[in-house]
Amino acid sequence: MSQDTLRIALVQTHLLWENPKGNRSILSRKIARIDRETDLILLPEMFPSGFTMHPASVAERMDGETVFWLKKLAAEKGAAISGSIVVRKAGLFYNRLVFVHPDGSLDYYDKRHAFTLAGEDLVYQKGEEKIIIEYKGWKLCPQICYDLRFPVWARNTEGYDLLFYVANWPEVRIGAWDVLLRARAIENMSYVIGVNRVGLDGNGYNHTGHSAVYDALGRQLTFGDKEEVLYATLSKSKNNRLREKFRFLNDRDHFILE
Template sequence: MANDTLDIALVQTALVWENPKANRVHIENKVSSIKADLIVLPEMFTTGFTMNATEVAEPMHGETITWLKQLSKKEQAAIIGSLVVVENKKYYNRLICVDPSGEILHYDKRHTFTLAGEHKVYEAGKKKVLFTYKGWKICPLVCYDLRFPVWARNTEDYDILIYVANWPKVRIAAWDTLLKARAIENMAYCIGVNRIGLDGNNYEYSGHSAAYDVLGNRVDNIPKNKETIEIVTLEKNHIAKYREKLGFLKDRDRFSLEA
């Protein structure tokens, strides 16, 4: 049975550099007892955007995944966010989605950020992943993926596109513009959750987390550079109404992707 509405909590927060335990405690305190169907955390929410994978990587049965499962069950909400994962001696910037039943899905960041040398440390993902939660089809992506519209193209009729990020203040205008564009071109809700504060490399992050409807209108009131959680309510009828009325997705180009 599909929910007519979905309440999503956008967690815009600072992160403690390369300290998974401190970040888990901080995040758990922030989300404790909020009422939402889905909680969205930033990219690399346990460490910040680090290239020091050998020191901070965790296996899929590690402390953070165990904690995510426990927190999801406690809050009765699905949770998504990315962290550094080691698997078969390779490192991944891996987005994890866990639901209250304990089911886990993951997506490995497709577009590693070459400007920061991410491609030298982390394996790039090869597969786009969608998951369905409470009847909503969701496409989760990570930060730099936002710059590549072909990868996000809505050929699967998903309802929500979600980006988790550590997107720096110096290029925040691109973040603002592209989030809105992705909503409009894919006729889907588009949500972006970005961190705030300084990281261990002294890069500054200014938030600008946001949620857009299928017409590119903001449906949130999140302050730009402040630690906050905002819950936005998405409506299935909104998607159906404008896809039927405008029909833009019916004219989309057909193509296949090569990894």
């Protein structure tokens, strides 16, 4: 069913290191306390484990415990839920964003840009396909953390309504996160959401959140820098009016990715 508004909950949370069961328990309690009408719940990158380069210890299959847990929660809340997990397939590992619909169906996106500074490219397979998710009459474009630095990959050639990033983006580079989220919104005339974690990870990197929502003009609609659930309500018709008024996307360059 198509609807004009999309109500979002951003779960900005501390993550236990390489402890999927513990993180699912913590997140179950946080999600259970969401008492607003919500269409989409967003979780950080690698929310069951933190941003680990030891995938063998935490990897799951697509019919594993975490996906089952996501489907159960989505059905209970009547909302889609999305975040990335470590997936093993045919002996290879993927940093995979899973988008679970309330009816249990799912879409997934494998991270395109592996974070070479941390050696992610040495242990995870990079994704090859940009996807668009159809949900309640909205076109959603999911991406993961380091993808944010590469505007060509996010370019709005599909007419999507919402571009969202799930991340483990550390405090030391948080200035880039803030600027790039706003830039992606402005250049793509789209709502943009970034969902980040907080707290120290197993490698000693601190995370300060800065989860945020921006509209098509780069105006910040919500922002947080502590452990909390953030909320935003997006309007498709409002975004379309901005596009029709300014028509910036009509002047975009055409290109082919190779």
